[in-house]
Amino acid sequence: MQIYLDYSATTPPRPEAIAVMQAVLTQYWGNPSSLHEWGGRAATVLEQARMQVASLINAPAESIIFTSGGTEADNLAIMGIARQYSQPQHIIISQVEHPAITEPVKLLEQWGWQVTRLPVDTQGRVNPLELKAALRSNTVLVSIIYGQSEVGTLQPIESLCRIAHMHGALFHTDAVQVAGRLPIDVQQLPIDLLSLSSHKIYGPQGTGALYVRPGIEIVPLLLGGGQESRRRSGTESVPIIAGFGVAAELAAQEMTLETPRLIQLRDRLFDLLSNTPYLIPTGDQTSRLPHHVSFCLAYTDENNITGKTIVRQLNLAGIAISSGSACQSGKLSPSPILSAMGYTPQQALGAIRLTLGRDTTTADIDWTAIVLKQVLHRLIPKLTCASCS
Ligand SMILES: Cc1ncc(COP(=O)(O)O)c(C=O)c1O
Known part of the structure; x- marks a missing residue:
């Protein structure tokens, strides 16, 4: 047995995701940025996947940036906000973040940023009052993991987000373990940035997404051809993104x-x-x-x-x-x-x-x-x- x-850690790619990846690899393999028919067909597939992923969190399609996975989405959220500032500011995370958050934050610290790592209780929960007390006039971003991957704890994300906003800070959450398992509605929950990963929801490995609330600017990590509305350069991997899209749509339906x-x-x-x-x-x-x-x-x-x-x-x-x-x-x-x-x-x-x-x-x-x-x-x-x- x-x-x-x-x-x-990872989920087996579901048959529907494998089927669409196979179809895209054989029929829609064009470069989605190309202006001809082949490119147009690939672009249609890409945009359909963007809508499917967006609707998993009730977001507008244009707010979704495809990345190489949850790690890149987390890095892009932290660095994409931080690098807008010419002078070091203050950032708040918790003591139970994934390394995809803690490592870029360590780098910011080396660049002179002030970092607060909020403590947690014995259940792994951040106390919203501690967040309130930690906010400073120069706090630009609060990033708290939604569902902790080692111990399963869900954070009181709505209270944390509202407190951050009351003090003028943006709020990011790593929702890699939550998405597809619990409903997320970014119209109800005013999160500014949110990370997703395909291979945690029965899609293929190697893709994910960062949701960025319309109107929020981020500085790209990757520079080049200006794909993903100039926020993440590099030709999109349309086959695996299509698999991610189908997995997201089915996760939403089956939840x-x-x-x-x-x-x-x-x-x-x-x-x-x-x-x-x-x-x-x-x-x-x-x-x-x-x-x-x-x-x-x-x-x-x-x-x-x-x-x-x-x-x-x-x-x-x-x-x-x-x-x-x-x-x-x-x-x-x-x-x-x-x-x-x-x-x-x-x-x-x-x-x-x-x-x-x-x-x-x-x-x-x-x-x-x-x-x-x-x-x-x-x-x-x-x-x-x-x-x-
Ligand atoms: C909470 C959390 N964030 C981020 C990641 C990284 O995602 P990916 O493997 O897609 O880079 C993981 C993966 O284990 C995770 O559990």
Whole structure:
């Protein structure tokens, strides 16, 4: 039995996306900037995908800039706003951002920018009052992740956005894990910039988008032929963008049925593992990504059982999950996300994440719970066998 429970890392491209990519590669392979018939056909496909992606977040098509993925969308949001200023200003992020945000922000810091990294509580949530207190007269951008990829916590994005606006700052959110799983409406939620990634919603890898509210200027990261309305140069990869478009449209159509199904499976897995000794759920248990289950291991011994140990053991049993710890130059380091939430380095090293998706069944969840308990029993001899059944 093979069970894939790593849908936050990537999702299998859905057949409809593969079919459209194949059609575009064979029939609509023109350069969308070319003025002839071939170019025109490719441009039509590109603009249709732009509308499909835009409607996933109820945005106008012209507000969507196609990028190479979520990482580039995040970089473009941070750098595209920051580079409008000739003098360093102040930017606010949280302590639980993805590296696609933290790394460009580090660079800004080296350029003399002031950076505030808002703390989070033990659930990984930013307190809107802390944002209010951190805003300064020169704060130009606030960027807070919508759904945290390691621990599943959803931020109170609407309050955070409104507070940023009250103080005249723009608001960006990385919605890579939320889009396609929860409704996002940028007409209701006055977000200025929002990042999306195709391969998290059953589209192909290598494309994504940055939504930029009409009227907001950004400085491009890539200079060249002026594609994407002069905001991202480089010939668009029409086949994969078309796959992204179809995936976005189908995610929007299927959300009303698929999201409650995922929530039910997620809660079932949490329930089945709830009394497992040493396994502590991480992240907010209510305000949470629908498909996301995460734990850390509160067990210390000389054998140093880490999340990676558990991932390897489950992999041997045919179950794919992920650990929350980063491996740098062969040395395990605790996740900065869990550290910011107050977990000890040892607990943070024991982080695991199981993320569910379209193909996940109740039988997968039940079997995974049994195997995970058996693995922990083997690794931790003190665990009573009652918890293995
Ligand atoms: C929250 C978040 N932001 C950004 C990214 C990067 O997206 P991409 O892989 O499309 O570059 C990821 C990918 O894991 C993510 O989970």
